[in-house]
Amino acid sequence: PEPTPRSTVALTSESSATSTTTEAALRLVTLLGLGLTLALAAVWGARPLIHDDLFFHLSTGDFVVENHEIPTTDPFSFTRAGEPWVSHEWGFGLLAYAAHALGEDRGLVVLKSLLAVSIVALLFLLMLRMAGPERGKFAVYLVPLLALGLWAIDDQLVLRPSLVSCLLLLLFLHLLLSFDRTGRWWNLAAIVGLFFLWGNLHSEVLFGLFVLGLVTVEAVLGRFSPLDGSPWSSLLRASPERPYMRLLALSVLATLINPNGIQVLLYPFRVVRFLSLGGIDLEMGHFTGASPGSQPAFFLLLVLFLLALLPLREQLRRVSLTQIVSIGVFLLLSFSSHRFIFYFALLALPTMAMLFQPAMRWLDESKHYRLLRNLLRGAMVLIVGSAVLAGWRSLPEEPISRHFPAGAVRFLQAEAVVGRIFNHQNYGGYLHWRLREPVFWDGRALLFEPLMRRLPGMPLEVATTQWHLDHLLITEHEFKDLASQLTTDRWGLVYWDDFAALYLRRLPEFESLLARRELTILPAFGGVTGLNLLARDEDRAAAARQELEQILELEPRSQRALYIGGLISYYRRELQRAEVELGAAAAIEPNAYVLKALADVMEDTGRDQEASRLRRQAIDIDSSPGPEEE
Numbered sequence: 001p002e003p004t005p006r007s008t009v010a011l012t013s014e015s016s017a018t019s020t021t022t023e024a025a026l027r028l029v030t031l032l033g034l035g036l037t038l039a040l041a042a043v044w045g046a047r048p049l050i051h052d053d054l055f056f057h058l059s060t061g062d063f064v065v066e067n068h069e070i071p072t073t074d075p076f077s078f079t080r081a082g083e084p085w086v087s088h089e090w091g092f093g094l095l096a097y098a099a100h101a102l103g104e105d106r107g108l109v110v111l112k113s114l115l116a117v118s119i120v121a122l123l124f125l126l127m128l129r130m131a132g133p134e135r136g137k138f139a140v141y142l143v144p145l146l147a148l149g150l151w152a153i154d155d156q157l158v159l160r161p162s163l164v165s166c167l168l169l170l171l172f173l174h175l176l177l178s179f180d181r182t183g184r185w186w187n188l189a190a191i192v193g194l195f196f197l198w199g200n201l202h203s204e205v206l207f208g209l210f211v212l213g214l215v216t217v218e219a220v221l222g223r224f225s226p227l228d229g230s231p232w233s234s235l236l237r238a239s240p241e242r243p244y245m246r247l248l249a250l251s252v253l254a255t256l257i258n259p260n261g262i263q264v265l266l267y268p269f270r271v272v273r274f275l276s277l278g279g280i281d282l283e284m285g286h287f288t289g290a291s292p293g294s295q296p297a298f299f300l301l302l303v304l305f306l307l308a309l310l311p312l313r314e315q316l317r318r319v320s321l322t323q324i325v326s327i328g329v330f331l332l333l334s335f336s337s338h339r340f341i342f343y344f345a346l347l348a349l350p351t352m353a354m355l356f357q358p359a360m361r362w363l364d365e366s367k368h369y370r371l372l373r374n375l376l377r378g379a380m381v382l383i384v385g386s387a388v389l390a391g392w393r394s395l396p397e398e399p400i401s402r403h404f405p406a407g408a409v410r411f412l413q414a415e416a417v418v419g420r421i422f423n424h425q426n427y428g429g430y431l432h433w434r435l436r437e438p439v440f441w442d443g444r445a446l447l448f449e450p451l452m453r454r455l456p457g458m459p460l461e462v463a464t465t466q467w468h469l470d471h472l473l474i475t476e477h478e479f480k481d482l483a484s485q486l487t488t489d490r491w492g493l494v495y496w497d498d499f500a501a502l503y504l505r506r507l508p509e510f511e512s513l514l515a516r517r518e519l520t521i522l523p524a525f526g527g528v529t530g531l532n533l534l535a536r537d538e539d540r541a542a543a544a545r546q547e548l549e550q551i552l553e554l555e556p557r558s559q560r561a562l563y564i565g566g567l568i569s570y571y572r573r574e575l576q577r578a579e580v581e582l583g584a585a586a587a588i589e590p591n592a593y594v595l596k597a598l599a600d601v602m603e604d605t606g607r608d609q610e611a612s613r614l615r616r617q618a619i620d621i622d623s624s625p626g627p628e629e630e
Helices: 006-045 053-067 090-130 135-152 161-182 186-199 205-222 244-255 263-277 296-308 312-316 321-334 338-355 357-365 370-394 406-414 425-435 449-454 460-467 476-485 508-517 531-536 538-554 559-571 575-588 592-604 608-620
Strands: 421-423 471-474 491-496 501-505
Touching: 006 090, 006 135, 006 370, 053 090, 053 425, 090 135, 090 161, 090 338, 135 296, 135 338, 135 357, 135 370, 161 186, 161 205, 161 338, 186 205, 186 244, 205 244, 205 263, 205 321, 296 321, 296 338, 321 338, 338 357, 406 425, 406 491, 406 501, 406 538, 421 425, 421 460, 460 476, 471 476, 491 508, 491 538, 501 508, 531 538, 531 559, 538 559, 559 575, 559 592, 575 592, 592 608
Parallel strands: 421 471
Antiparallel strands: 471 501, 491 501
16 A cells, blocks of 8 residues: 555644644633633622521521420410421521531521532533533533523522522432433432432422422333334433332332421422412512513523424424423423522423534534634633622622611610510511520411411501510511501610611610610601701701611611711711711612712712712612612
């Protein structure tokens, strides 16, 4: 044979070197994008703790550690004490309690951040496994999908048992996939153990059993399928030989090994019944349905999922009954409650990784779209990197959201105030954890359903007599309803801030405290009529400032107190002091009213350009009801 020309050898070497360089560049871009996505999950997971339920979970963990038993009746309230309570989340309570014991409040934030990173990492691994043998080449396309999924679940990265349930669902899918592909029986034992753990952590174990049930049904149906290449081959290629029926039975039994028994599996149905009955004025929160304005990433993910199904007939032969039903069910549930977007994303993204294989292969081999591919990769790195930087810079110093009544708790502790408290429902867990005293109620809606039906419309005096209330800790929403009943001959205001107001009942034991600390100049939440007239009265202005100092001593970050203090200084033409106070208020969080007041100060001191900038900034803020002077 003739020798290969040197030029051909050189070209082959150059082509090989170019290919190696390209692959190395792709791996670098993939790793950079994945690293940034995980960093974004860590940053978003490190945001302050915002859900009140976390604190009664902490109390549950404390109860278990202290009493060496799991509560089955209510130990945290004086209104429902001793009533049956399905503490299906007690295992999460122990986990949260351990995190708090190790790192206090910041330990809880670290736990949330670790859970978020773990979920995103496991989801990416599952997407890779579903992408097939060419996963190494396709990984660079999967990272943007992963980032989109992270954006879709962003508002669900809250330290609640549901976050752990999502992690356990991913672990379950990995184990099930491993068993189906390898046949190793230890995976089945691990799945049964996982369901035992899950059944003692959260009632959303029902979702895992739902997916396992679909796989089992599909395997049973496969016994009667006349076609080897049936389009309903399982998500995990379930076959008649696989013991899914036994696995399902053992998993259900493992789930029932918990202090509440079958109630763990029935609890989600009881919640649905409670929500569907109506007649109760609820702050729905995460039970509101997905909408394009509030969840744009979810709808973008949905559009991409529908595109992945094209051409429909061919793609439907690649997906399984399990995939179609599970994704479809959680998609429909997402429109009734956006909390289910999390489960939709966890199930849809691995399926999309499988369905997009032809498109990713075509993009990888196409020469005409090389520039577009590079632009998309660069844009992905830039967008996710910017989100990481913005998220990191916006992280507040405090680990707990400022909407919790920390200042009111400090007042109660400093003055040794004890007794029966009426509290806003979303403060109950926090108050019990901080004060270690029974509360009126908290977020356990099923337990407090009788109160939720009786209390609306009940006069304050009747409620006070019926439950022997000694003090009230209410929000602005409740204040508007109760203002006419909070007469000064029966109640004394001793504290308020941006979110909460504390009233003491005029009882002999509070007489001396009210004489020292009662607030009589400025009403709760700072709604003051004629503040400019008050400011011009030397004595009343001094008394108002003294009350504001009393509030700021307990809650230095009360934006309303700083804002009203700044207005008093402005009306008194103490412009330098007004600038300091209003500047401190503006630094807490964006607020149009504060910025407008600060702009007035700037204008009066000859800084028109700075005043114009602040006014433009105020216009851009979609301000919720804030500390506006009435």
